[in-house]
Every structure is written in C-alpha cells, then in structure tokens.
Amino acid sequence: MTYRLPSLNTLRAFEAAARHLSFKTAADELGVTAGAVSQQVKKLENSLGVLLFRRLPNGLLLTSEGETYLPAITQVFEDLTHATEQIAPDINSRKFRVGLCPAVRGLLPANWPHHNENLRRHVRECIETSDIDLLFDNELDCLIRPGGGPYRDLTLVVVTCPQRAHDLHFVCRPGTAECAQSRAILADLAQHLACCGK
Template sequence: MSYRLPPLNGLRAFEAAARHLSFTRAADELSVTPGAVSQQVKSLEGVLGITLFRRLPRSLILTEEGEAYLPSITSAFDLISRATEKSAPALRGRKLRLGVAPRLLKPATAAARKLRQAAVGNDAVMLKLTDDLAELLNGKLDMLLRAAGGSHPGLHVDRLVLAGADATPAVLLTFPGLAGCREHRRLIRRLQEAT
C-alpha cells in the first residue's frame, strides 16, 4: 500500500510548534533553528494547501484548520512512539537510564526534594548521579539532566527551569530517537510538575 504523506519533518515541526505556540520553543525541542521550524511548517502548509497558524509578532495562534489537524497528528506520533517501544528490543524490558547532575539534587530545598522524587519515583527509570556528557554519548545513559549551558549538537534538548532560590536553568538531553517516547514525555511532565 502506498501512503500519501506530507514531509515528516514538517509534521514534527507543526506538532511541536502547535504544542508550544512558538517556533522558538519548538526549535529548542527539536534542536534546530526557529527559522528551520518556520520553513518546515510553511512547506507543510504548501503541501496541504491550508494555513495552520496565524503568525503574530511574538506568538502563534492555530487556525481552525490547524486545530482540526493537530489531534490526528498527535495521535499518529503517539501511535508510532508506542509501536516503537513495543518493537524496539533495546528499549523493551529495561529501565530508562537517567543521569542527574549531583548539584541539582544536593540543596536541601523543597524543589530539590520534588526533583529527586520526580526522577526516582518512577519504576521505569534508573537514576545515576552524574554530570558526565560522555556517559550519554557512549550509550551508558539514555538521558542526562544537568545545568543549562553549552551546545549539544545531535542531541534533543528540553529546557527546564528548576524552581528554588536560584531558579536553576537545566537541560534534559537525549538522542532524537528516544525523545518523545512515553517515558521521556512522562519524565518531562514529572520534572515540570516538580519545578
């Protein structure tokens, strides 16, 4: 069977931009530039023959067509993610290996306790205290939560601000193929709720 599909990168850009209502935040999530997200969405709109967003000076608004299209695209990505989790032998039956920079968990603050609980209070996640990017790059970790800073080419970056006295900017790093899996989304949600 031959499928009539628009460009998948355009669909990813649309879904992320629609979730954030921002090309900039979508770009951060996808590890590309805001201009690239904008171009991918514009290309998708051209293929579909519809306008998905109203572009305002500092924000986006989904059009009626965009609102109608989004739930199906989100469901399709969720279905692909679930199928991958079921089928990928490397992921099946093992815990997600999360590295967390020790300095993010050390302060005796309510925010640090919540962060520790979010990271550890998940049966599917194995926690290791480390800030070593090499462990992620060498495959010893699936994700690494560390203080923000530096560039991370080739990695998926989720930017977070950890609440507390210093409102620490942090990043959750992972490889693009793992970004968006159910455990990744669940961990992001828990970390956001903890901050």
C-alpha cells in the first residue's frame, strides 16, 4: 500500500504551532526559527488545500479544519512514541546525565535533582557545566542554561523563568525532548521557577 501523506516535518510544525498557537513558541520547542515553522505550516496547508490557521496580528487561531486535524495528528505522534518505546525501551528507561549551568544552580533546591523521588528515577548524574559541546560528544543527555546558542541540530525547549529577564534553555539531543526523562525534568524546573517568581 502506498501512503499519500504530508511530510513528517510539516506535521510536527503544525502540531507544535497548534498546541502553542504561536510559531515562535513552536520554533523554540523544535529548535528552529519561527520563519521555518511558518513555512512548514504553509507547505502543509498548500499540500492539503485547506487553511489550518487564521494568522492574526497578535497570534494564531485554528480554523475549523485545524481544530479537526489537531487531535488526530497529536494521537499519531503519541502512537509513534509508544511504538518506538516498545521496540527501543532504553529511550525511556535510561537515566539521564544532566548538565546544569552554575548560574542556574542558585534557582533550584540545593540538592536538585535528588530532592524529588520522581527525578531520581530519571536522572543518573547532574554535573555543573555550561559546555554545549558535551551534548555533541554524547557526554550529556541534556543541558540547562540561562540562554545561549546557537544549538545547531540540538533541540531547544524554553522554560519560562519569571524572576529573570531571560528564560532558561533546556537543550537536548533530537528525539529526546518528549521522553519521560525530559518531561520529568521540565515539569520540575517549571514548578520551581514558577514558585520562585511569586
């Protein structure tokens, strides 16, 4: 059977942009530029022959077609993740080696990440560093730093930090931003940074 489907990159761009209703935030998640996300979404819309977004001066709105399409596409990505984890369980069972920039250390509990039992299940080691090359050398699984870049083909997730002028950057290898380890680390970071901002 031949499948006539849009490219995976266009679908990823649509799904992220639809979740955030923002090309910029989707771009931060995917580690590309907002222009690249916009172009991928436009390419998808052209291939489908329908508009998925209404582009407004202050953001995006899903069209009725976009609202119908999003849950199905989200489910497809969840199914792909599940299928991958079934044949490659180490993706979500291996503990991460985390790099933590010294400038970020003061924003978190003194014993982070060992303060949280859930994180202890996902983090093997945490070292203080801001060296992005350790990710390229596979010596780290992710790096948390106060901005920076460029990150080339690495994945960037921006973590909002209310008490700082700049948000934090969670940088990881492609394909690992949605795994259980990354989700646990990001959730804990968001919780602590939100509390510090109050």
